[in-house]
Amino acid sequence: MANGTLIFKSKTIIAGLNAKTIKGDKREEYATAIMYLAPAKMAGGANLCAMAREAGCDPTHNNGGCLVNSGQAQVFSSINRARIAKTQRYLANRAEFMAELVRDIERFVKWCAKHGVKPAVRLNGTSDIQWEVAHPCERVAATDAEFGDWVGQYASIFEAFPEVQFYDYTKVYKRAYRQLPANYALTLSYSGANERYAEAVTKAAHETGANMAVVYRTKALRDYFVDKVAQYGETCRDVIDGDQTDLRFLDPQRVIVGLYAKGQSAKRDTSGFVVG
Numbered sequence: 372m373a374n375g376t377l378i379f380k381s382k383t384i385i386a387g388l389n390a391k392t393i394k395g396d397k398r399e400e401y402a403t404a405i406m407y408l409a410p411a412k413m414a415g416g417a418n419l420c421a422m423a424r425e426a427g428c429d430p431t432h433n434n435g436g437c438l439v440n441s442g443q444a445q446v447f448s449s450i451n452r453a454r455i456a457k458t459q460r461y462l463a464n465r466a467e468f469m470a471e472l473v474r475d476i477e478r479f480v481k482w483c484a485k486h487g488v489k490p491a492v493r494l495n496g497t498s499d500i501q502w503e504v505a506h507p508c509e510r511v512a513a514t515d516a517e518f519g520d521w522v523g524q525y526a527s528i529f530e531a532f533p534e535v536q537f538y539d540y541t542k543v544y545k546r547a548y549r550q551l552p553a554n555y556a557l558t559l560s561y562s563g564a565n566e567r568y569a570e571a572v573t574k575a576a577h578e579t580g581a582n583m584a585v586v587y588r589t590k591a592l593r594d595y596f597v598d599k600v601a602q603y604g605e606t607c608r609d610v611i612d613g614d615q616t617d618l619r620f621l622d623p624q625r626v627i628v629g630l631y632a633k634g635q636s637a638k639r640d641t642s643g644f645v646v647g
């Protein structure tokens with residue numbers, strides 16, 4: 372334990388839990404494990420962020436607002452090297468990678484139970500993979516007295532772990548039109564870098580009711596918008612303070628999630644991802 376924080380570490384996901392949890396505060400009932408991969412085409416091969424170029428955040432193309440360029444990852448390239456190696460495992464053998472992820476989530480679920488919190492998982496910490504499509508997995512589902520362990524086959528990781536709350540941000544706005552599992556909350560991510568993208572993402576939020584995150588240049592600017600109605604393209608909604616917690620699945624529905632830019636590269640962003 373360091374600085375009152377308990378750490379869960381595995382090959383695919385990592386979580387921190389503040390030991391001084393505030394009882395009765397809904398936000399403190401969860402621990403979130405996040406997976407950090409190498410975004411877009413940073414690991415070579417397939418593109419993990421289908422809309423990054425259009426939304427102006429592709430770190431291999433320009434220095435857009437991608438989180439991969441923020442904080443420690445920017446300073447320590449060894450962090451990015453580890454993410455690239457992990458992503459190459461995902462790209463080389465998806466079935467094997469999903470088996471590894473299942474094992475790690477199972478361990479995380481037990482870790483959460485031991486510490487008396489609920490498990491939440493964000494698979495796209497620094498990627499934008501459509502996990503609901505073409506990502507089947509297996510899990511030892513139960514033990515039968517006669518036949519022993521049997522393996523459950525699931526269409527997605529969300530179905531394999533109904534006890535886990537998954538959530539992500541996404542720039543792939545077409546995902547908002549899909550029938551997503553009840554334990555997966557997706558928040559659209561606005562960017563004004565490109566008029567066509569801005570129009571499409573605000574239309575998707577308007578038509579599907581999905582929440583949409585907007586990153587403001589400063590905390591003061593975000594504070595100005597919080598509790599007011601703001602309009603971006605077709606989306607006209609109340610703005611909430613999205614920095615109080617990252618647990619997006621607890622947000623009210625049909626809102627704009629107001630965030631402010633953190634880290635020097637985000638504050639200096641000129642791509643249009645950061646507003647103001």
Ligand code: SF4
Binds near residue numbers: 419422437439499
């Ligand atoms: S979609 Fe997200 S993870 Fe991918 S490059 Fe853009 S900001 Fe980074």
